[in-house]
Ligand code: NDP
Protein backbone atom coordinates (compact mmCIF):
# COMPACT_ATOMS: atom_id res chain seq x y z
CA UNK A 325 0.00 0.00 0.00
CA UNK A 326 1.17 3.54 -0.55
CA UNK A 327 1.44 5.76 2.49
CA UNK A 328 0.90 9.33 1.34
CA UNK A 329 2.25 11.72 3.91
CA UNK A 330 -0.33 14.34 5.01
CA UNK A 331 2.43 16.90 5.45
CA UNK A 332 3.53 16.57 1.86
CA UNK A 333 0.32 15.59 0.17
CA UNK A 334 -0.64 18.31 -2.30
CA UNK A 335 -4.11 16.98 -2.97
CA UNK A 336 -4.95 16.88 0.71
CA UNK A 337 -8.66 17.30 0.27
CA UNK A 338 -8.74 14.43 -2.17
CA UNK A 339 -7.46 11.91 0.32
CA UNK A 340 -9.94 9.07 0.62
CA UNK A 341 -10.00 6.18 3.08
CA UNK A 342 -9.35 2.74 1.62
CA UNK A 343 -11.98 0.01 2.05
CA UNK A 344 -12.11 -0.81 5.77
CA UNK A 345 -14.21 -1.09 8.91
CA UNK A 346 -13.65 1.13 11.91
CA UNK A 347 -14.41 -0.85 15.07
CA UNK A 348 -15.07 1.53 17.96
CA UNK A 349 -14.77 -0.04 21.42
CA UNK A 350 -16.65 2.17 23.89
CA UNK A 351 -18.99 3.36 21.13
CA UNK A 352 -21.69 4.28 23.68
CA UNK A 353 -19.41 6.84 25.34
CA UNK A 354 -18.75 10.55 25.43
CA UNK A 355 -15.77 10.60 23.08
CA UNK A 356 -17.62 8.63 20.42
CA UNK A 357 -20.64 10.94 20.57
CA UNK A 358 -18.80 14.27 20.83
CA UNK A 359 -15.72 13.69 18.69
CA UNK A 360 -15.50 10.46 16.70
CA UNK A 361 -18.94 10.32 15.10
CA UNK A 362 -18.98 14.05 14.19
CA UNK A 363 -15.48 13.68 12.70
CA UNK A 364 -16.64 10.70 10.63
CA UNK A 365 -19.66 12.69 9.52
CA UNK A 366 -17.42 15.51 8.28
CA UNK A 367 -15.24 13.02 6.44
CA UNK A 368 -18.34 11.47 4.88
CA UNK A 369 -19.76 14.80 3.80
CA UNK A 370 -16.57 15.71 2.00
CA UNK A 371 -16.53 12.26 0.38
CA UNK A 372 -13.38 11.03 2.12
CA UNK A 373 -15.17 7.84 3.17
CA UNK A 374 -16.05 5.55 0.28
CA UNK A 375 -19.09 3.27 0.19
CA UNK A 376 -16.68 0.45 1.06
CA UNK A 377 -16.22 1.94 4.54
CA UNK A 378 -18.31 1.26 7.61
CA UNK A 379 -18.34 1.31 11.41
CA UNK A 380 -19.02 -1.31 14.04
CA UNK A 381 -19.66 0.00 17.55
CA UNK A 382 -18.84 -2.28 20.47
CA UNK A 383 -19.89 -1.61 24.07
CA UNK A 384 -21.61 -3.27 27.00
CA UNK A 385 -24.75 -1.10 26.62
CA UNK A 386 -27.57 -3.05 25.02
CA UNK A 387 -28.02 -1.00 21.85
CA UNK A 388 -29.48 -2.36 18.64
CA UNK A 389 -27.99 -1.55 15.23
CA UNK A 390 -30.80 0.95 14.69
CA UNK A 391 -30.26 2.67 18.03
CA UNK A 392 -26.55 3.05 17.27
CA UNK A 393 -27.36 4.41 13.82
CA UNK A 394 -29.72 6.94 15.40
CA UNK A 395 -27.03 8.03 17.82
CA UNK A 396 -24.63 8.45 14.91
CA UNK A 397 -27.15 10.58 13.01
CA UNK A 398 -27.86 12.69 16.11
CA UNK A 399 -24.14 13.25 16.67
CA UNK A 400 -24.05 15.12 13.35
CA UNK A 401 -27.65 16.05 12.46
CA UNK A 402 -26.75 18.38 9.59
CA UNK A 403 -24.12 16.24 7.90
CA UNK A 404 -26.17 15.51 4.81
CA UNK A 405 -27.02 12.51 2.62
CA UNK A 406 -23.56 10.89 2.46
CA UNK A 407 -23.51 10.55 6.26
CA UNK A 408 -27.13 9.41 6.28
CA UNK A 409 -26.28 6.64 3.79
CA UNK A 410 -23.16 5.61 5.69
CA UNK A 411 -24.98 5.46 9.04
CA UNK A 412 -27.41 2.99 7.51
CA UNK A 413 -24.56 0.46 7.24
CA UNK A 414 -23.36 0.76 10.87
CA UNK A 415 -23.51 -2.26 13.15
CA UNK A 416 -23.53 -2.53 16.90
CA UNK A 417 -22.23 -5.41 19.00
CA UNK A 418 -23.27 -5.36 22.65
CA UNK A 419 -21.20 -7.33 25.13
CA UNK A 420 -18.31 -7.45 27.58
CA UNK A 421 -15.00 -6.44 26.04
CA UNK A 422 -13.25 -9.65 27.09
CA UNK A 423 -16.01 -12.18 26.35
CA UNK A 424 -15.57 -14.66 23.47
CA UNK A 425 -19.23 -14.32 22.58
CA UNK A 426 -18.79 -10.58 21.96
CA UNK A 427 -15.97 -11.34 19.55
CA UNK A 428 -17.86 -14.10 17.80
CA UNK A 429 -20.61 -11.57 17.06
CA UNK A 430 -18.04 -8.96 16.09
CA UNK A 431 -16.51 -11.39 13.57
CA UNK A 432 -19.98 -12.05 12.20
CA UNK A 433 -20.67 -8.31 11.78
CA UNK A 434 -17.30 -7.77 10.11
CA UNK A 435 -17.77 -10.69 7.73
CA UNK A 436 -21.19 -9.37 6.76
CA UNK A 437 -19.79 -5.92 6.05
CA UNK A 438 -16.95 -7.40 3.99
CA UNK A 439 -19.54 -9.23 1.93
CA UNK A 440 -22.18 -6.55 1.66
CA UNK A 441 -20.10 -3.34 1.54
CA UNK A 442 -16.79 -4.62 0.17
CA UNK A 443 -14.84 -3.43 3.22
CA UNK A 444 -11.93 -5.56 2.08
CA UNK A 445 -11.22 -7.44 5.33
CA UNK A 446 -9.31 -4.38 6.57
CA UNK A 447 -9.80 -3.21 10.18
CA UNK A 448 -9.00 -0.18 12.28
CA UNK A 449 -9.81 -0.84 15.94
CA UNK A 450 -10.36 2.29 18.03
CA UNK A 451 -10.07 2.01 21.79
CA UNK A 452 -12.47 4.66 23.13
CA UNK A 453 -12.93 2.89 26.45
CA UNK A 454 -11.58 3.97 29.84
CA UNK A 455 -7.76 3.68 29.90
CA UNK A 456 -7.90 0.96 32.58
CA UNK A 457 -9.40 -1.36 29.93
CA UNK A 458 -6.85 -0.79 27.12
CA UNK A 459 -4.67 -3.80 27.99
CA UNK A 460 -7.57 -6.20 28.25
CA UNK A 461 -9.23 -5.05 25.01
CA UNK A 462 -5.95 -5.34 23.09
CA UNK A 463 -5.39 -8.83 24.46
CA UNK A 464 -8.92 -9.80 23.49
CA UNK A 465 -8.23 -8.54 19.96
CA UNK A 466 -5.19 -10.79 19.82
CA UNK A 467 -6.96 -13.79 21.32
CA UNK A 468 -9.72 -13.42 18.74
CA UNK A 469 -7.42 -13.07 15.77
CA UNK A 470 -8.30 -9.45 15.10
CA UNK A 471 -4.73 -8.21 15.30
CA UNK A 472 -4.19 -9.14 11.67
CA UNK A 473 -6.30 -8.57 8.58
CA UNK A 474 -8.82 -11.27 7.74
CA UNK A 475 -8.16 -13.36 4.63
CA UNK A 476 -7.75 -11.10 1.62
CA UNK A 477 -7.24 -7.98 3.76
CA UNK A 478 -4.20 -5.74 3.87
CA UNK A 479 -4.18 -4.21 7.32
CA UNK A 480 -5.32 -4.37 10.92
CA UNK A 481 -4.45 -1.36 13.07
CA UNK A 482 -5.25 -0.21 16.55
CA UNK A 483 -5.80 3.39 17.62
CA UNK A 484 -5.28 3.89 21.34
CA UNK A 485 -6.65 6.90 23.19
CA UNK A 486 -4.89 8.86 25.85
CA UNK A 487 -3.83 8.65 28.61
CA UNK A 488 -1.34 5.92 27.73
CA UNK A 489 -0.48 4.70 31.23
CA UNK A 490 -0.67 6.72 34.43
CA UNK A 491 3.07 6.80 35.08
CA UNK A 492 6.27 5.44 33.54
CA UNK A 493 5.89 1.91 34.90
CA UNK A 494 2.24 1.48 33.94
CA UNK A 495 2.89 2.96 30.47
CA UNK A 496 5.72 0.47 29.94
CA UNK A 497 3.54 -2.36 31.19
CA UNK A 498 0.74 -1.33 28.81
CA UNK A 499 3.22 -1.05 25.97
CA UNK A 500 4.50 -4.54 26.73
CA UNK A 501 0.93 -5.89 26.55
CA UNK A 502 0.16 -3.99 23.36
CA UNK A 503 3.40 -5.08 21.68
CA UNK A 504 2.63 -8.71 22.57
CA UNK A 505 -0.35 -8.42 20.21
CA UNK A 506 0.45 -5.70 17.67
CA UNK A 507 3.62 -4.66 15.89
CA UNK A 508 4.62 -1.02 16.49
CA UNK A 509 3.79 -0.27 12.84
CA UNK A 510 0.15 -1.21 13.56
CA UNK A 511 -0.18 0.97 16.67
CA UNK A 512 -1.58 4.52 16.43
CA UNK A 513 -1.35 6.26 19.82
CA UNK A 514 -3.53 9.30 19.47
CA UNK A 515 -3.00 12.79 20.85
CA UNK A 516 -5.58 15.04 19.27
CA UNK A 517 -3.30 18.08 19.65
CA UNK A 518 -1.19 16.69 16.82
CA UNK A 519 -4.26 16.88 14.59
CA UNK A 520 -4.68 20.60 15.23
CA UNK A 521 -3.83 22.69 12.21
CA UNK A 522 -1.71 25.20 14.12
CA UNK A 523 0.31 22.53 15.87
CA UNK A 524 1.27 21.23 12.44
CA UNK A 525 1.90 24.82 11.41
CA UNK A 526 4.81 24.84 13.85
CA UNK A 527 6.58 22.66 11.29
CA UNK A 528 5.66 24.93 8.40
CA UNK A 529 6.67 28.08 10.26
CA UNK A 530 10.00 26.66 11.32
CA UNK A 531 11.04 24.70 8.28
CA UNK A 532 9.43 26.46 5.33
CA UNK A 533 10.90 29.87 6.16
CA UNK A 534 14.43 31.16 6.08
CA UNK A 535 13.83 33.98 8.56
CA UNK A 536 12.81 32.13 11.74
CA UNK A 537 15.15 29.17 11.97
CA UNK A 538 18.36 31.25 12.29
CA UNK A 539 17.00 32.93 15.43
CA UNK A 540 15.35 29.80 16.85
CA UNK A 541 18.05 29.08 19.41
CA UNK A 542 19.79 30.14 22.61
CA UNK A 543 21.60 33.07 20.99
CA UNK A 544 18.35 34.94 20.36
CA UNK A 545 15.67 33.32 22.49
CA UNK A 546 15.52 34.29 26.15
CA UNK A 547 12.90 31.74 27.14
CA UNK A 548 9.85 29.85 25.89
CA UNK A 549 6.37 29.94 27.40
CA UNK A 550 3.75 27.30 26.67
CA UNK A 551 0.23 27.99 27.91
CA UNK A 552 -2.70 25.59 27.67
CA UNK A 553 -5.52 27.39 29.45
CA UNK A 554 -9.13 26.26 29.69
CA UNK A 555 -12.09 28.27 30.94
CA UNK A 556 -14.07 25.06 31.42
CA UNK A 557 -13.90 23.05 34.61
CA UNK A 558 -13.97 19.26 34.71
CA UNK A 559 -17.56 19.18 33.40
CA UNK A 560 -19.02 15.67 33.72
CA UNK A 561 -15.59 14.01 33.89
CA UNK A 562 -14.95 14.59 37.59
CA UNK A 563 -14.29 10.96 38.51
CA UNK A 564 -11.91 10.53 35.56
CA UNK A 565 -10.11 13.76 36.41
CA UNK A 566 -9.72 12.80 40.06
CA UNK A 567 -7.46 9.95 38.92
CA UNK A 568 -5.62 12.11 36.41
CA UNK A 569 -4.95 15.74 37.37
CA UNK A 570 -3.51 18.40 35.08
CA UNK A 571 -0.01 16.93 34.76
CA UNK A 572 -1.26 13.57 33.46
CA UNK A 573 -4.22 15.01 31.55
CA UNK A 574 -2.42 17.77 29.63
CA UNK A 575 1.32 18.07 30.32
CA UNK A 576 2.44 14.47 29.73
CA UNK A 577 0.77 14.36 26.34
CA UNK A 578 -0.45 17.60 24.72
CA UNK A 579 2.25 19.87 26.16
CA UNK A 580 5.06 17.39 25.53
CA UNK A 581 3.96 17.07 21.90
CA UNK A 582 3.87 20.84 21.38
CA UNK A 583 7.18 21.18 23.23
CA UNK A 584 8.93 18.58 21.09
CA UNK A 585 7.75 20.21 17.84
CA UNK A 586 8.91 23.59 19.14
CA UNK A 587 12.38 22.44 20.18
CA UNK A 588 13.23 19.73 17.65
CA UNK A 589 15.97 19.95 15.04
CA UNK A 590 14.99 20.11 11.35
CA UNK A 591 14.17 16.57 10.23
CA UNK A 592 16.02 15.15 7.25
CA UNK A 593 12.71 14.04 5.76
CA UNK A 594 9.16 15.12 6.54
CA UNK A 595 7.94 11.58 6.99
CA UNK A 596 6.84 9.64 10.05
CA UNK A 597 10.29 8.40 10.92
CA UNK A 598 12.11 11.67 10.22
CA UNK A 599 9.74 13.76 12.31
CA UNK A 600 9.31 11.32 15.17
CA UNK A 601 13.06 10.69 15.44
CA UNK A 602 13.66 14.41 15.91
CA UNK A 603 10.77 14.82 18.34
CA UNK A 604 12.05 12.09 20.59
CA UNK A 605 15.59 13.50 20.43
CA UNK A 606 14.23 16.85 21.62
CA UNK A 607 12.40 15.19 24.51
CA UNK A 608 15.55 13.30 25.45
CA UNK A 609 17.35 16.63 25.83
CA UNK A 610 14.83 17.86 28.41
CA UNK A 611 16.47 17.73 31.83
CA UNK A 612 14.74 15.28 34.14
CA UNK A 613 13.98 17.08 37.38
CA UNK A 614 15.65 15.83 40.50
CA UNK A 615 12.85 14.97 42.97
CA UNK A 616 14.52 17.36 45.41
CA UNK A 617 14.02 20.24 42.95
CA UNK A 618 10.36 19.50 42.20
CA UNK A 619 9.27 21.78 45.05
CA UNK A 620 11.05 24.80 43.56
CA UNK A 621 10.57 24.10 39.83
CA UNK A 622 6.89 23.18 39.81
CA UNK A 623 3.65 24.62 41.18
CA UNK A 624 0.47 22.62 41.59
CA UNK A 625 -2.86 24.12 42.50
CA UNK A 626 -6.60 23.54 42.59
CA UNK A 627 -9.42 25.95 41.85
CA UNK A 628 -11.86 27.31 44.37
CA UNK A 629 -15.19 28.91 43.49
CA UNK A 630 -15.00 32.10 41.46
CA UNK A 631 -16.24 33.75 38.28
CA UNK A 632 -15.34 32.64 34.77
CA UNK A 633 -16.36 34.64 31.72
CA UNK A 634 -19.02 36.46 33.73
CA UNK A 635 -20.59 33.32 35.20
CA UNK A 636 -20.25 31.95 38.74
CA UNK A 637 -18.17 28.77 38.85
CA UNK A 638 -18.14 26.16 41.61
CA UNK A 639 -14.90 25.09 43.26
CA UNK A 640 -13.28 21.84 42.10
CA UNK A 641 -14.10 20.03 45.33
CA UNK A 642 -17.83 20.64 44.77
CA UNK A 643 -17.83 19.22 41.23
CA UNK A 644 -19.69 15.94 40.54
CA UNK A 645 -17.54 12.86 41.08
CA UNK A 646 -14.88 14.79 43.01
CA UNK A 647 -13.78 13.98 46.56
CA UNK A 648 -14.67 16.96 48.83
CA UNK A 649 -11.12 16.71 50.20
CA UNK A 650 -9.47 16.07 46.86
CA UNK A 651 -5.79 16.96 46.43
CA UNK A 652 -5.86 16.53 42.65
CA UNK A 653 -4.23 19.44 40.84
CA UNK A 654 -6.26 21.37 38.27
CA UNK A 655 -3.36 23.73 37.51
CA UNK A 656 0.34 23.13 36.92
CA UNK A 657 3.16 25.54 36.25
CA UNK A 658 6.70 24.35 35.81
CA UNK A 659 10.12 25.24 34.50
CA UNK A 660 12.05 22.79 32.36
CA UNK A 661 15.60 23.15 31.07
CA UNK A 662 16.95 21.65 27.91
CA UNK A 663 20.44 20.21 27.66
CA UNK A 664 21.54 20.55 24.07
CA UNK A 665 23.53 22.98 21.93
CA UNK A 666 20.50 24.78 20.62
CA UNK A 667 18.65 25.36 23.88
CA UNK A 668 21.13 25.25 26.77
CA UNK A 669 20.30 28.09 29.16
CA UNK A 670 16.85 28.77 27.65
CA UNK A 671 14.18 27.82 30.19
CA UNK A 672 10.81 26.57 29.07
CA UNK A 673 7.95 27.66 31.31
CA UNK A 674 4.76 25.66 31.07
CA UNK A 675 1.37 26.38 32.57
CA UNK A 676 -1.94 24.68 32.15
CA UNK A 677 -5.14 24.76 34.11
CA UNK A 678 -8.88 24.44 34.22
CA UNK A 679 -11.12 27.37 35.16
CA UNK A 680 -8.63 29.98 34.00
CA UNK A 681 -9.96 33.28 32.62
CA UNK A 682 -10.23 32.04 29.03
CA UNK A 683 -9.50 29.22 26.63
CA UNK A 684 -6.17 29.82 24.97
CA UNK A 685 -3.30 27.61 23.87
CA UNK A 686 -0.12 29.26 22.68
CA UNK A 687 3.63 28.92 22.38
CA UNK A 688 5.57 32.14 22.88
CA UNK A 689 9.22 32.51 22.00
CA UNK A 690 10.43 35.50 23.94
CA UNK A 691 13.59 37.04 22.52
CA UNK A 692 16.58 38.57 24.28
CA UNK A 693 16.55 42.24 25.12
CA UNK A 694 18.61 44.50 22.84
CA UNK A 695 22.19 44.87 24.12
CA UNK A 696 21.74 48.59 24.64
CA UNK A 697 18.55 50.64 24.55
CA UNK A 698 19.41 54.10 23.22
CA UNK A 699 16.27 55.77 24.58
CA UNK A 700 15.39 57.48 27.83
CA UNK A 701 13.51 55.31 30.30
CA UNK A 702 10.33 57.39 29.87
CA UNK A 703 10.53 57.03 26.08
CA UNK A 704 10.65 53.24 26.32
CA UNK A 705 8.05 52.83 29.04
CA UNK A 706 5.64 51.07 26.69
CA UNK A 707 8.25 48.72 25.27
CA UNK A 708 8.05 45.01 26.07
CA UNK A 709 10.25 42.16 24.89
CA UNK A 710 10.15 40.95 21.29
CA UNK A 711 8.08 37.81 21.03
CA UNK A 712 6.84 35.42 18.40
CA UNK A 713 3.59 33.90 19.55
CA UNK A 714 2.01 30.87 17.92
CA UNK A 715 -1.64 30.85 18.81
CA UNK A 716 -2.84 27.25 18.64
CA UNK A 717 -6.43 28.06 19.65
CA UNK A 718 -8.76 29.86 19.40
CA UNK A 719 -8.18 32.50 16.65
CA UNK A 720 -5.36 30.39 15.24
CA UNK A 721 -2.44 32.40 13.97
CA UNK A 722 0.94 33.94 14.61
CA UNK A 723 1.78 37.26 16.22
CA UNK A 724 5.09 39.06 16.13
CA UNK A 725 5.56 41.61 18.91
CA UNK A 726 8.08 44.37 18.34
CA UNK A 727 8.72 47.99 19.27
CA UNK A 728 7.56 50.93 17.08
CA UNK A 729 7.56 54.67 17.44
CA UNK A 730 4.33 56.10 18.74
CA UNK A 731 3.11 58.68 16.17
CA UNK A 732 3.46 62.31 17.27
CA UNK A 733 5.93 65.05 18.05
CA UNK A 734 7.52 63.39 21.05
CA UNK A 735 9.69 60.29 20.74
CA UNK A 736 8.28 57.24 22.47
CA UNK A 737 8.39 53.57 21.57
CA UNK A 738 5.73 51.04 22.29
CA UNK A 739 5.26 47.35 21.57
CA UNK A 740 2.95 46.62 18.66
CA UNK A 741 1.70 43.38 17.13
CA UNK A 742 1.85 42.11 13.60
CA UNK A 743 -0.77 39.42 13.23
CA UNK A 744 -1.31 36.57 10.85
CA UNK A 745 -4.76 35.04 11.30
CA UNK A 746 -5.53 31.69 9.75
CA UNK A 747 -9.17 32.56 9.26
CA UNK A 748 -8.32 35.77 7.38
CA UNK A 749 -5.48 34.36 5.27
CA UNK A 750 -7.06 31.15 3.99
CA UNK A 751 -10.46 30.44 2.56
CA UNK A 752 -10.00 26.70 3.11
CA UNK A 753 -11.94 25.15 5.95
CA UNK A 754 -9.81 23.89 8.83
CA UNK A 755 -10.13 20.16 9.47
CA UNK A 756 -11.06 19.16 13.00
CA UNK A 757 -8.25 17.33 14.80
CA UNK A 758 -10.10 14.01 15.00
CA UNK A 759 -11.14 14.25 11.37
CA UNK A 760 -7.55 14.54 10.21
CA UNK A 761 -6.26 11.85 12.57
CA UNK A 762 -8.97 9.32 11.79
CA UNK A 763 -8.32 9.66 8.09
CA UNK A 764 -4.57 9.27 8.67
CA UNK A 765 -5.23 6.06 10.60
CA UNK A 766 -7.42 4.73 7.77
CA UNK A 767 -4.84 5.66 5.15
CA UNK A 768 -2.00 4.29 7.27
CA UNK A 769 0.05 7.38 7.98
CA UNK A 770 1.47 7.36 11.51
CA UNK A 771 3.27 10.74 11.29
CA UNK A 772 0.84 12.50 13.61
CA UNK A 773 0.62 9.64 16.11
CA UNK A 774 2.94 9.06 19.02
CA UNK A 775 5.62 6.42 18.86
CA UNK A 776 6.41 4.15 21.78
CA UNK A 777 9.73 5.85 22.59
CA UNK A 778 8.05 9.30 22.62
CA UNK A 779 5.48 8.21 25.20
CA UNK A 780 8.22 6.67 27.27
CA UNK A 781 10.33 9.83 27.23
CA UNK A 782 7.35 12.05 28.05
CA UNK A 783 6.65 9.89 31.09
CA UNK A 784 10.32 9.96 32.11
CA UNK A 785 10.01 13.75 32.30
CA UNK A 786 6.74 13.70 34.28
CA UNK A 787 7.37 10.74 36.55
CA UNK A 788 9.70 12.37 39.11
CA UNK A 789 7.25 15.25 39.42
CA UNK A 790 4.35 12.92 40.12
CA UNK A 791 6.52 10.94 42.53
CA UNK A 792 7.49 14.02 44.52
CA UNK A 793 3.92 15.31 44.55
CA UNK A 794 2.67 12.04 45.96
CA UNK A 795 4.29 12.91 49.26
CA UNK A 796 1.49 13.99 51.53
CA UNK A 797 3.17 17.20 52.55
CA UNK A 798 3.64 18.39 48.96
CA UNK A 799 1.91 21.77 48.79
CA UNK A 800 -1.27 22.29 46.80
CA UNK A 801 -1.86 26.00 46.21
CA UNK A 802 -5.33 27.39 45.61
CA UNK A 803 -6.67 29.83 43.04
CA UNK A 804 -10.04 31.35 42.45
CA UNK A 805 -11.80 30.10 39.32
CA UNK A 806 -11.38 32.76 36.63
CA UNK A 807 -7.86 33.82 37.62
CA UNK A 808 -4.49 32.89 36.08
CA UNK A 809 -3.61 30.45 38.84
CA UNK A 810 -1.92 30.96 42.20
CA UNK A 811 0.67 33.62 43.08
CA UNK A 812 3.28 30.84 43.31
CA UNK A 813 3.05 30.47 39.53
CA UNK A 814 3.98 34.13 39.10
CA UNK A 815 6.85 33.75 41.53
CA UNK A 816 8.25 30.84 39.48
CA UNK A 817 9.10 33.36 36.73
CA UNK A 818 9.65 36.44 38.86
CA UNK A 819 12.55 34.82 40.68
CA UNK A 820 14.21 34.49 37.23
CA UNK A 821 13.38 38.13 36.41
CA UNK A 822 10.60 37.16 34.00
CA UNK A 823 6.80 37.35 33.78
CA UNK A 824 4.00 35.31 32.28
CA UNK A 825 2.58 36.81 29.15
CA UNK A 826 -0.98 37.98 29.21
CA UNK A 827 -2.37 35.86 26.38
P1 NDP B 1 -16.56 7.09 28.86
O1 NDP B 1 -16.39 7.06 30.34
O2 NDP B 1 -17.73 7.78 28.28
O3 NDP B 1 -16.44 5.59 28.39
C1 NDP B 1 -16.65 5.13 27.08
C2 NDP B 1 -17.41 3.85 27.13
O4 NDP B 1 -16.63 2.84 27.74
C3 NDP B 1 -18.67 3.96 27.96
O5 NDP B 1 -19.74 4.39 27.18
C4 NDP B 1 -18.85 2.57 28.48
O6 NDP B 1 -19.65 1.84 27.59
C5 NDP B 1 -17.49 1.97 28.46
N1 NDP B 1 -17.02 1.80 29.84
C6 NDP B 1 -17.12 2.67 30.86
N2 NDP B 1 -16.56 2.17 31.97
C7 NDP B 1 -16.11 0.95 31.66
C8 NDP B 1 -15.44 -0.06 32.36
N3 NDP B 1 -15.12 0.08 33.65
N4 NDP B 1 -15.12 -1.18 31.72
C9 NDP B 1 -15.43 -1.35 30.43
N5 NDP B 1 -16.08 -0.41 29.71
C10 NDP B 1 -16.42 0.72 30.30
O7 NDP B 1 -15.20 7.66 28.29
P2 NDP B 1 -14.98 8.75 27.16
O8 NDP B 1 -15.84 8.44 26.01
O9 NDP B 1 -15.02 10.08 27.79
O10 NDP B 1 -13.45 8.48 26.80
C11 NDP B 1 -13.06 7.33 26.09
C12 NDP B 1 -11.54 7.32 26.00
O11 NDP B 1 -11.12 8.48 25.33
C13 NDP B 1 -10.86 7.36 27.35
O12 NDP B 1 -9.69 6.59 27.28
C14 NDP B 1 -10.52 8.82 27.55
O13 NDP B 1 -9.40 8.98 28.38
C15 NDP B 1 -10.23 9.23 26.12
N6 NDP B 1 -10.46 10.65 25.89
C16 NDP B 1 -11.70 11.19 26.05
C17 NDP B 1 -11.92 12.53 25.81
C18 NDP B 1 -13.28 13.13 25.95
O14 NDP B 1 -13.41 14.32 25.64
N7 NDP B 1 -14.29 12.38 26.35
C19 NDP B 1 -10.82 13.43 25.39
C20 NDP B 1 -9.55 12.75 25.23
C21 NDP B 1 -9.40 11.41 25.47
P3 NDP B 1 -20.52 0.62 28.05
O15 NDP B 1 -20.89 0.81 29.49
O16 NDP B 1 -21.68 0.68 27.13
O17 NDP B 1 -19.62 -0.54 27.84
Ligand code: BG6
Pocket residue numbers: 486516554573
Ligand atom coordinates in the same frame (compact mmCIF):
# COMPACT_ATOMS: atom_id res chain seq x y z
C1 BG6 C 1 -8.27 16.33 26.66
C2 BG6 C 1 -8.33 16.43 28.16
O1 BG6 C 1 -7.23 15.50 26.27
O2 BG6 C 1 -8.05 17.63 26.12
C3 BG6 C 1 -9.42 17.40 28.59
O3 BG6 C 1 -8.60 15.15 28.70
C4 BG6 C 1 -9.22 18.74 27.92
O4 BG6 C 1 -9.40 17.56 30.00
C5 BG6 C 1 -9.07 18.56 26.42
O5 BG6 C 1 -10.36 19.54 28.20
C6 BG6 C 1 -8.68 19.87 25.77
O6 BG6 C 1 -8.74 19.72 24.39
P1 BG6 C 1 -8.97 20.99 23.44
O7 BG6 C 1 -8.90 20.44 22.08
O8 BG6 C 1 -10.30 21.56 23.82
O9 BG6 C 1 -7.86 21.93 23.78
